[in-house]
Amino acid sequence: MQLTIEFGGGLELLCDSVKIHNINVDPQDGEKQGSIDIISSFFNQLTLKNLLSWVRTNVIKERPEMFMKGDSVRPGVLVLVNDADWELSGQLDTVLEEKDNVVFISTLHGG
């Protein structure tokens, strides 16, 4: 599945300062745990939870704890799926589709 993922607000520093990544993820690749993932893998679907663990393994180059906490993103990171807060699409259970755009952005405090 072709996806575009983007990092901002400083998170790009965790992956060699590259902000935009065009990736190709096999839905089978994601780490599969819990009932929802069994169902999603049965339907050959990729959830954001799967994507997060894929990104952690394949894209993040350093300090993964600055990206994730447990199986979600760390506090202070907004996740946007096609320019909408992932809270609106089911958070970790959001099912991704071909050509989706996922943005991980750290909140800024400077001024």
Add this chain to the structure above:
Amino acid sequence: MDSNSVEATRIRQEIDSLKSKKLNIEQQISSLEAQLHQLELNSNTASSLSNGNLGNSNGLSPDMIYRYSRHLLLPSFGVQGQANLLKSSVLVIGAGGLGSPALLYLAACGVGRIGIVDHDIVELNNLQRQIIHTEAYIGKSKVESAADACRSINSSTQIVEHKEAFRTSNALEIVSKYDVVVDATDNAPSRYMINDCCVVLGKPLVSGAALGLEGQLTVYNYNGGPCYRCLFPTPPPTNACQRCADSGVLGVVPGVIGCLQALEAIKVASLVGEPLSGRMLLLDAVSGRFRNVKLRGRSLQCEACGDHAVLTRQTFLDFDYEKFTQTPLSPGPLKLNLLSVDARISSTEYSEKVTEGETHVLVDVRPAHHYKIVSLPNSINIPLSTLEDRLPEISASLEKEAKKDSLDSGSSASLFVICRRGNDSQRAVELLHKLGFSSAKDIIGGLESWAHNVDPKFPTY
């Protein structure tokens, strides 16, 4: 000292003295102008009343009609929008990179009353982005400087100076006097505190942030929309919060965001347009992209504004925002203390060693782009992040120095480590000790201490 430099010093002193007199006179003029304007306003009202002829029923004086004519000509803004603005009050917290442009536009556009909160003073390294301040105000209060600038743009706007740090103890009293709040601060605890204060008092909050080449903007607690805590219920880890003083910021980036904050505040105050609530504008200045994203709605579980939230005036007063975010409200530079006394030397001690010609190697562990700004002579740059991989370089340098000074095979060159402020150098020395360089010592306070205690001409940044 030769006669030329004596003369130069005298001229500089004279310039400074004249500048300060000029500033003083300008302040007197602007204060008198404000008084005169008030008198004129009063007599205008009186005379038009005595004529029984207001000229127009919209309450705008001829001066105001002329001053704000371009607003009045906008069909979507017009007299009603301007009248609403003139009746409104906006509080800007922080007169820095965001607050500067926001205040200039808010003063110009005719907000009735503007409050400015800041406890800081103007410094030379602020002027690259904090465009409301000028060189003449270096060393003076930011609030005073910003207030003078606002008054000189628009003497008919009332400017209220709050020369104090924004804390839970004064927050409720200050914010309660305004209709709209602009968060132009630079740290996480202030952002949570301002949000909670606005939720308690039911004030819309225009929130902006900028760092490096990125900016973010949204309006919280507006018309049933989400608040800051709905989005970020848990504060980020402290090492995720970068500061402009460490990471840098291109001046125009907070400039753009600050202007947009003024725009949102004007929309909210004038009741015109669609404020950026439930949405966030993200600016990526490098690629020239704005992204407008849809945010979640108000969270029912939110600890500040949710259905079962326990936030009240009292809990707000008692809440420890520094503890909650593990970050001080006035973020001064971090001061680590990782090493024992015998693993550290002061900058003056190091200077003596250099003068005495002690055989040594000085490793500067700052990032390469910092090293390019300024460095001590004969130092070698090995950034902390690469230190472990580049130990052979240190060993080679130590050997080379020892050979150069033909030391006995038993003794070796000393190893000193320096950075900007003396934190990374301690981390580096800790690492070096672990990796076998047991004699490594850190220079306390880094290059800042060198500039402060040894060489006042050494540039700081």
